[in-house]
Ligand SMILES: Cc1cc2nc3c(=O)[nH]c(=O)nc-3n(C[C@H](O)[C@H](O)[C@H](O)COP(=O)(O)OP(=O)(O)OC[C@H]3O[C@@H](n4cnc5c(N)ncnc54)[C@H](O)[C@@H]3O)c2cc1C
Ligand code: FES
């Protein structure tokens with residue numbers, strides 16, 4: 001690890017000021033320190049935000065939940081309100097990492113964790129995300145875990161978070177604080193950028209911008225599930241995952257909020273998939289049509305070709321599970 | 329930089345390079361070599377300790393981030409003449425082979441049993457609103473952050489179940 005200066009933030013403005021001056025924010029450290037040991041990230045200074053009071057989960061006026069950026073993945077998964085009213089989020093969190101890591105990983109850090117692409121991690125290989133302009137060794141390399149949607153010729157990395165996939169299905173928004181004190185709210189679609197020709201830019205956050213909270217809208221009716229497909233039963237990243245919230249009334253689907261992990265550079269949501277489902281009776285044929293839409297633009301690069309049929313089968317299976325009662 | 333840690337009930341004052349992980353502080357600066365380094369990247373659980381009662385990977389955190397925190401290592405859980413229930417059960421159930429992963433397994437299981445008592449669900453718990461049991465599936469899922477290169481898993485699960493039963 002390269003030497004760095006360690007600074008502890010006393011208040012949020014401290015943090016944004018230091019970060020605007022070039023320090024990197026450290027929360028749980030479970031992703032950042034991993035990357036610093038490999039010198040994939042080599043900050044001159046770290047600004048530790050762990051002493052800021054961003055660790056509360058509070059109800060909002062309209063029945064939603066405001067989750068402080070420092071709330072750990074364990075605390076959030078175990079919050080009884082989340083377990084009862086936003087179960088897809090508990091499920092996604094519990095499917096991620098390990099008990100030890102979830103105790104340290106924070107809500108803000110989880111959203112901003114970097115890709116697990118092997119070429120991003122290996123400094124001997126070309127990677128436009130790590131070193132802009134150096135090329136992408138993954139395209140022709142071992143790309144089994146990498147993306148099939150939303151990629152560019154410059155980058156095919158996936159966003160690895162499970163939590164963010166559930167939050168995308170739930171329509172969560174992040175609250176941020178910028179240097180100078182202005183705040184803003186972004187939904188997750190706005191937060192994350194697709195790689196295009198600048199895969200090193202992953203979000204719209206400005207230098208120094210601190211995530212202070214994630215806000216969940218009021219709970220919605222319907223069934224919720226998170227399905228994660230991976231190489232081993234636990235403690236592994238998703239190859240494909242689906243977060244689904246689905247409601248049926250009078251035999252027809254009236255809500256279908258779906259987000260996907262493991263397929264794209266950001267938690268993926270395609271409203272056209274949802275539009276195919278809503279208003280219709282749940283049949284296997286309809287589910288296949290939804291999968292056709294999801295994968296219309298999907299492209300494998302060899303090793304990851306299997307993700308197309310896997311995503312199709314996972315989506316159909318999740319929709320079958322969520323509509324089971326209505327179809328008997 | 330100066331860091332104060334309460335380790336196994338004793339206040340320790342350390343002067344550390346900020347790069348020092350909690351794991352290296354324990355092993356290299358305090359001689360507490362019970363905590364092991366396997367991967368140094370959060371992937372194996374050999375370095376598991378408890379900080380303020382919660383299990384974490386000590387390799388993925390900096391010692392200086394834990395100023396004034398309470399750390400419990402395997403040395404604090406029990407000693408040869410004063411073994412904890414889990415330590416005894418690992419012996420009686422033959423819950424290890426080479427023993428390298430064992431301190432991490434025991435620290436992890438000690439905190440895990442508290443999590444279960446506090447009603448925390450896991451990935452394999454059917455009812456998010458109910459109380460989880462200690463089935464093999466539950467124990468395996470909750471302990472998945474601790475790898476065992478010797479694959480002593482069946483006996484590790486038995487040891488944990490036994491200790492949990494005796495504690496209840
Ligand atoms: C072995 C292993 C297995 C894992 N498996 C999974 C898995 O299956 N599923 C999954 O989803 N994740 C998994 N993870 C990743 C884990 O979830 C992340 O490492 C964790 O969520 C990151 O949170 P953190 O608080 O530790 O972030 P940090 O490492 O502290 O920070 C991560 C990034 O976010 C930035 N940051 C942090 N907080 C803020 C903030 N408030 N405002 C602005 N910027 C901020 C930091 O500057 C840094 O760039 C795994 C990790 C490991 C090591
Ligand atoms: S040494 Fe920390 S998890 Fe492997």
Ligand code: FES
Nearest residue numbers: 425427476477478
């Ligand atoms: S007993 Fe050898 S690694 Fe677990």
